[in-house]
Amino acid sequence: MAISDNKYDNSFKRRSKKLKWRLIAENYELYLFLVPALLYIIIFHYIPIYGIQLAFKKYMPLHGIWGSPWVGFQQFEMLFNSPSFWRLIRNTVWLSLYSLIAGFPLPIILALLLQHLPNALFKKIVQMISYAPHFISVVVIVGMINVLLAPNSGVINHLLAILGFERIYFMAKPEFFPSIYVWSGIWQRLGFGSIIYMAALSGISQQVHEAAIVDGANKLQRIWYIDIPGIIPTAIILLILNAGNIMSVGFEKVLLMQNPLNMSTAEVISTYVYKVGLQGGRFEFGTAVGLFNSLVNAFLLVLVNQIARSYSENTLL
Amino acid sequence: MRAIGKTKGDVIFDIINYVILSILLLVLVYPIYFIVIASLSDPHAIYRGEVIYKIAGFNIDGYTRILHTPQIWIGYRNSLLYMTVGTLVNLFITIPAAYSLSRKDLIGKNIIMGIFVFTMFFGGGLIPTFILIRDLNLYNTPWIMIIMGGLNVYNMIVSRTFFQVNIPNELLEAAKIDGSTNTYFFLRIVIPLSKAIIAVMALYYGVGHWNNFFTGLIYLKDKELYPLQVVLRDILTQNQVLADMMSGDESFIEQQKIADSIKYGVIIVACIPMLILYPFVQRYFVKGVMIGAIKG
Incomplete structure (x- = not known):
């Protein structure tokens, strides 16, 4: 990179x-x-x-x-004055931040756990299985979410019923949308996301660990004082890259997960551009919204890169 | 070494580690396992909640209906075509460029690299791209499915890193002394030494094409041209194709149940190619991430 x-x-x-x-x-x-x-x-x-x-x-x-003739900033005025503008921003930022906060540390933890697993075979099995969902297409993932969470036939609701809870129509409740989006994403990408940290961990000299063992350090201490400092450069670069994408949540998945009932939390900038700009034929407006989105992304990328630069040498740009 | 260093804390750590990872395995496997058993069960039993950990009322009605749905097979055929030709185009664009950029003696390398990298962070967006595709007369043609995503800059950087690390400069010097041209060197020496990265790239791009839903959604109109993912979308989230898959004499509730059963089956049918290939190609994907990590 x-x-x-x-x-x-x-x-x-x-x-x-x-x-x-x-x-x-x-x-x-x-x-x-x-x-x-x-x-x-x-x-x-x-x-x-x-x-x-x-x-x-x-x-x-x-x-x-x-x-075509110039008209100035009228599309942007329309965007900023639109009543749905702030809702779009809020939904988009919240989905991304939630994904980042919940999804960022977990692959690191998985990599650390795998690295310190005594049993090589079990380690291989966990790796093999946890990488697999990465290759399932987004359409199939959303199809799986729909059938698993279905109100009457979904297994989650059957389990809730067995445990004595009430059945919930998850996909029709706007308040559940961000969590379903984020946690299904983590389910899919946790394992594959850990590979890069496994690579960073394998770059740490085994001698350092052996020396620490001789000095009486236990596994937790070794993780804290050896492994974590070793993977911080990788983590920072990935964090910067992610920050540059705060405003671009997965268009395909959000679009597929949308239904008329969850729209209040499920409409994000990219799906809005698709519907109003492309399907609605308002090309100028769609372009303006897209440009606004790209500019915010570029700004965030530079900002986070600057912040990272002032704290360490691990920067991207 | 381990035995000496194993403290009481480490034993507890190991136990907790096993427990956490076992739960993780369960969470990862169960959804897929459930869909497999549900696809083979009687829809009524699924509704009654009898299908939790085993098949209830063995039934392959869903699969039979899927087999008789032409849309799915058209989608399979189209996706296979887009994937094969598309991946070849990807390799043709990516590999020579990556090799060229890996060369230390390429003047202007940083500027050219900048031209590529800029597009990773800033783009024209959906609408200007759509207008371009329409003006190029690529809208609603199979070509758009092949050419879209023709170059993934990140993949190109990964390949470039591979060449930088694996093609020693001495090799090039030696070939030059023997009077080899750059093209000859690339085709006869670099390519045979780089089968690993070509395999990694073919798989990255191939999976990308196979799972691509966006391009078909935006740029295709004719159902005959739909890739599998768009057909799947129609079945799994839009209930459009589903109506055609009913025989017409079932009641509404009956239809609902059969529809669910078809959905379980479709998910499995969609995953089968991946499931078969995955164990063989997994290590290449891991290798790709590792090469990417060298410089990242």
Whole structure:
């Protein structure tokens, strides 16, 4: 994930500009290797970025995006004055923060538990099984949520009934939506999320642990003083990446989990863009909402990166 | 070593560890186990709450109905096609670019990298992309399912890291002395040495295509073109296809119960390809994360 690589050789630095051009000519094939990727990224990412100007225009399909007239910030005024605006923001931020707060520490804990498991076979079994849900598609996950939580036939409600509780129509109650979204996500990604921490843990020298054992440290002490400091760099980078996505909750899953009864907590910015902008045909408004969303994301990423930078050297940008 | 260091605290730690992980296993496995037994049980028994830990009233009616639903097979066929061709396109775009960026002597590497990385954090959003796709006449064609997501920048960075670590500079120098061109070196030396990363990438992209629901939802209109995930959405959350799967002479409540039974079966049918492949390919996914972690 490191972005720059400045390890030029010394000899390389001293080369003149002329030699630089010769090197480019010599390696022209390397640039040809980049052509498909650059073409793809320019067409499918940079042209839509150019299309963002639509947020400030009145779209006339016949004239194209470029030829449509400018109208200024009226779409944004409409967005900020819309009664549903704050509800959208609240829902979006809450879903993301809840996912982050609940979902961030758990893979770390799982990795630590697995790392200190004495039985290698049991460790393998837990790993094998916990990674698997990661590969289930979001459509199937939501289908599973629906059938498991169904009011009359769902097994959760049968278990509630057996234990003497009342049956709950979970998917129809807005107050349950964030928890169902977050915990099903944790169910799906906990195991796979732990792999990266397992990698970080395996990078810690076994000798440090052995020395600590000789000094009489127990497992909890070793986790606290050896393992956790060892995985903090990884954790910070993942935290920064996650923070940059606070405003982009999983569009597909939220959309699939929505029904007319849970909309008060289930409508988020991305699903709103889809419905109003695309299905409703209000392209300018949809673009404006999308731009607002991207800007907040970019701002959060930079902010968290700055905060991380002032506390340690482990930063992304 | 362990035996010496095992304190009383460690024994307690181990016991708690086993208990927590056993509960975790149960929580992870039970939902899937329940859906398997429910898909093989009598729908009435499921409603009565008799299906908790074992099959009640063995019944494969749901599967029979699924087998006779053409939409599902069309979806399977389409998804298979999109996945195969799409993944080949992905590899063609990703691997050469990743190799090129792994080279220390590539002038302008940081600028090019920046062009790619920027798109990870900022994009045009749904609507401008939609307008572009429509203007390119890719809307409602199979091509969009193949080309969309053609390059995943994160995957490219992972591949680049692999090349940086695994293709020693000496190899390149030696090949250059022998008069090898970059293309020859890439095709004849780099590719054969990089089967592992190509497998990892093929699987990452392949699973991405197979599970892709978004592209089909936004850019396809014809049901004939739907990938499996969009068909599944119709069955699992929209109850549209379900109506066609009834014979028509069942009562409403009866239909509800059969619908549930079909849903359990559909979830299993959708997971089968993954379940069969998973044990064989699991280690490649782990490897991918590990390579990504080297630099992350």
